[in-house]
Amino acid sequence: MYAPTTTLLRTFHDVLGARVPERTAVLAEQLNSPDPGSRLDAVRMSGELMRTWRGDHTRLLLLVADQLTTADQEVAIEAAAVLESCHPIAAPAREALAAHTGAQRAAHGPNVWAAPQALLRRSHQEAVRALARLGDARALPSLLAALDSDVDAWRAIQVAPYLPQAADELAPRLCDHLRRIDLSQQRTEMSANAILSALAALADPAAIAVVADTLGTATRLKQHQITRSALKALGAFGPAAAGVQDMIRPLTAATDAHVRPAAVAALWAVGGDLAEVMPLLLHLLDDPITFHISDAADLLGEIGPPAFTALPRLRTLLTHGYDWVRVHCAAALWEIGGEEEAPAVLDALLRAMAENPATANHVVTCLDRMGPLAAPALPLLREQLALPRRGGRFQSVDHDEELQRMSRALIARLDPPAPGRSALRTA
Structure with missing residues (x-):
């Protein structure tokens, strides 16, 4: 189902690019259209906008959530699917999702997850999954029904990790x-x-x-x-x-x-048992397979100072040809060696982040642990936050939101605003 204006509106959105407020205003009009095809397009475009561009998407999330109760099931399904894919920022839609899934259970019974009507079943499942990804226990009854009935249980299994309280x-x-x-x-x-x-x-x-x-x-x-x-x-x-x-x-x-x-x-x-695992980890550090080196470095970093015998090899690996190896080894070097290793660690991290922005999440995590010694990273952190397009690993919503949160917190710690100076400088 598509509207006749689909191609034209997509072109218009492409032209607007990073102008999120203007694109949100256009999408708001589309989402209020009486035509289901236009609203379906608008929901899909809303998902694309929120997954691609940074900004305050609260208004758009609420407008998409309003589509959950539409009479057109295809639109409702797509709205729930968009909220699930944007779950790291979908908290404003939490109550709408809970009310929608609760109303479906009340109207169609506790086994609505397995309803024989395909569209109703899919609509409920998508909304429950979106609610579960928010860590909301109100999704639990339907997930348990899915696991007990074994109807589309795989869809419940995928979101079960988000409910550790259950x-x-x-x-x-x-x-x-x-x-x-x-x-x-x-x-x-x-x-x-x-x-x-x-x-x-x-x-x-x-x-x-x-x-x-x-x-x-x-x-x-x-x-x-x-x-x-x-x-x-x-x-x-x-x-x-x-x-x-x-x-x-x-x-x-x-x-x-x-x-x-x-x-x-x-x-x-x-x-x-440190004596048992250290020889194994040192052997992995010498492996030509790059993810073996990175995995070993991560574990050595977790062990911390007791893994000091790995320091010489980790220092050497800071010159490795693969940026991801350098990042993992630099983080391990900091965790094991601390302040003495800070100059080499910082140099490796900042070079990797500048050359490969996908490493940003790992880099900022290590910078956060370095505290005041990470101050030379401030220009790069501010530059990263100024980008309009989502970044971090895979440029995904979850990685980018975490990257923004950590970067802002780190900037605030490293360069707190003086009295009378606006905190906006660090945004």
């Missing part, structure tokens, strides 16, 4: 789904990985046994991606999963490129 209800059901998966079938890999990822986020120790069983089966069947996901989940449980160290330990020598660093990380997380 881990006691979600984790047992997720474990149940995981037990029923036939890991010998290649097509089940995506489902198993999604469940393991959700269990890792919920971190309920009650899931350790089924995750350990999954690890054993996946290892035996050489399902490497599932093995990696199970290792990550066990690592998320920390010392509570210490009883599975004997399963993890052999995998630190696995031939699969993804399994080996995941096993080392899990072994440290559940066992915390």
Whole structure:
């Protein structure tokens, strides 16, 4: 469903570019159109605007949320989908989403998630997912219904990690789904990985046994991606999963490129034996595979000063040809060596961020930890905030919003406004 004016309006929006207030005004008119096709176009264009350009999108979010209750189900579905995709900034739509999903449950029963009418089912599911991504427990009844009925359960599994406060209800059901998966079938890999990822986020120790069983089966069947996901989940449980160290330990020598660093990380997380993991990490630092180096550097940074034997190698890696390796190693160097390493760390971070803006989230996270020693980064931080288009990793809403938040907070700490001086200078 499209309106006759679609092409013309898209061209107009392209011409307006970064002029967010003007584009919002145009979209507001489109969203008030009596024509469902025009409103559907406007909802889609609103999503594109909010995902691409920075700015205060509160008005647009509320206007899109108003479309949830429209009589046209296609428009309502698209509105909920846009709010889900923009969830890091969608808090203004929270009450509208909760009211909409609650009204649907009241009108169509507690199993509306699995309603036989395709459009109603999709409309409810999209709105519930958007609400769940906001961490709102009012999404929980429908997610539990999805997991219990196994109707489109995968859509509920994807958003379960956003409700850690409901881990006691979600984790047992997720474990149940995981037990029923036939890991010998290649097509089940995506489902198993999604469940393991959700269990890792919920971190309920009650899931350790089924995750350990999954690890054993996946290892035996050489399902490497599932093995990696199970290792990550066990690592998320920390010392509570210490009883599975004997399963993890052999995998630190696995031939699969993804399994080996995941096993080392899990072994440290559940066992915390520095003497055991340091040789493994130093070996990964010497690996030609770049993500092995980055993964090892991240874990060394987590260990901190006790990992001092890695300092010489990390210093050398600041000249590596791949910017992401330099960023991860610089962050580890700071966490282990502290102030003495600050000049080299700062130089590596600022060069990487200038050359590859996608590294900005990682860079700013490390700068934040460096505190006053990060002051030379102020010009680059201000330059980053002045950009109208979203930045950070993947230029996504979530990474960009986090980048803006951290950058503003860091600027405020490094250069607080003097009395009588406007704080707007740091915006």
